[in-house]
Amino acid sequence: MWNWIQRFSSPKYFYAMSAALIPWFAISALLIGVYGLYLGLFVAPTDYQQGESYRIIFVHVPAAWMSLFIYMVMAISAGIGLIWQIRLADMVAAASAPIGASFTFLALVTGMLWGKPMWGAYWVWDARLTSELILLFLYFGYMALQSAIEDQRSADKASGLLAIVGVVNIPIIHYSVEWWNTLHQGATVTKFDKPSMHIDMLIPLLLMAVAFKLFYAAVVLVRTRNEALYRDRNRRWVRELIERM
Amino acid sequence: MNWSEFFNMGGYAFFVWTSYALTLIVVMANIISPIMQRKKVISRIKRAIKREQLQKQNSVK
Numbered sequence: 575m576w577n578w579i580q581r582f583s584s585p586k587y588f589y590a591m592s593a594a595l596i597p598w599f600a601i602s603a604l605l606i607g608v609y610g611l612y613l614g615l616f617v618a619p620t621d622y623q624q625g626e627s628y629r630i631i632f633v634h635v636p637a638a639w640m641s642l643f644i645y646m647v648m649a650i651s652a653g654i655g656l657i658w659q660i661r662l663a664d665m666v667a668a669a670s671a672p673i674g675a676s677f678t679f680l681a682l683v684t685g686m687l688w689g690k691p692m693w694g695a696y697w698v699w700d701a702r703l704t705s706e707l708i709l710l711f712l713y714f715g716y717m718a719l720q721s722a723i724e725d726q727r728s729a730d731k732a733s734g735l736l737a738i739v740g741v742v743n744i745p746i747i748h749y750s751v752e753w754w755n756t757l758h759q760g761a762t763v764t765k766f767d768k769p770s771m772h773i774d775m776l777i778p779l780l781l782m783a784v785a786f787k788l789f790y791a792a793v794v795l796v797r798t799r800n801e802a803l804y805r806d807r808n809r810r811w812v813r814e815l816i817e818r819m
Numbered sequence: 820m821n822w823s824e825f826f827n828m829g830g831y832a833f834f835v836w837t838s839y840a841l842t843l844i845v846v847m848a849n850i851i852s853p854i855m856q857r858k859k860v861i862s863r864i865k866r867a868i869k870r871e872q873l874q875k876q877n878s879v880k
Contacts, residue, residue, distance in 0.1 A: 625830070625831065627831035629835055633838055633839060633842040634838065676845050680842060683841055684842070687834045691831055800860050804863075807863075813864075
């Protein structure tokens with residue numbers, strides 16, 4: 575079994591196998607995203623309280639869910655890299671960080687654009703917003719350690735450790751609306767109960783969430799392939815590949 | 820379908836459309852960035868290969 579894992583987790587094997595997957599993820603992300611946007615912008619009814627401004631939800635919530643999901647993928651990959659020394663896992667973690675950071679940023683700014691008309695403020699230092707901002711800083715910290723530390727293995731260890739320690743922020747973000755007195759709305763979907771949202775709003779929301787995840791899959795495959803080429807740049811499989819280009 | 824109503828988004832046009840525009844920008848950035856990164860990595864490795872070939876040639880006298 576160890577041989578099997580070693581073979582499938584070799585960067586060379588991953589590089590060869592991942593190429594075919596990317597178009598599938600990309601195209602399904604596009605199709606589902608376009609359909610979700612159509613439903614969200616043209617079909618979903620007007621909110622009786624928030625009018626049309628609530629339609630920001632169809633990008634804000636999927637972006638926020640992405641920020642958390644990608645962080646968990648990054649932290650788990652970093653953990654696998656640290657514990658079992660599987661270099662491909664470190665590559666996936668490094669590839670994920672900028673993607674996760676960009677969606678955390680998107681969640682924050684779309685949240686600000688929703689907060690201004692609804693709450694009267696672009697920003698408040700409430701638990702949900704503050705912990706999501708800290709998530710952005712954790713992503714930046716990961717990326718900073720990767721670029722600052724010369725030796726790749728040391729860089730992966732340091733950034734991996736940061737990623738793992740930062741996992742504590744994830745349940746904080748999720749439960750912030752329960753544990754503290756927050757301005758941010760409570761959970762309507764991710765809870766142990768029926769979603770408290772009209773089905774015509776819920777469906778486009780879930781479709782956009784799926785589309786974003788598929789998009790992440792496509793992008794992280796491309797980025798991880800780049801990491802593999804770069805980190806193994808002196809190895810024979812890369813040299814042979816490049817010479818054939 | 821009243822397009823001017825649609826674009827107005829019940830008075831919230833700025834907030835809604837800026838959010839969607841930013842989403843488009845983030846998505847585009849996540850497409851363009853890895854493509855550029857790949858080009859950069861490949862050209863760096865090609866240059867390194869060239870350098871080593873030249874060094875080999877220069878040392879085989």
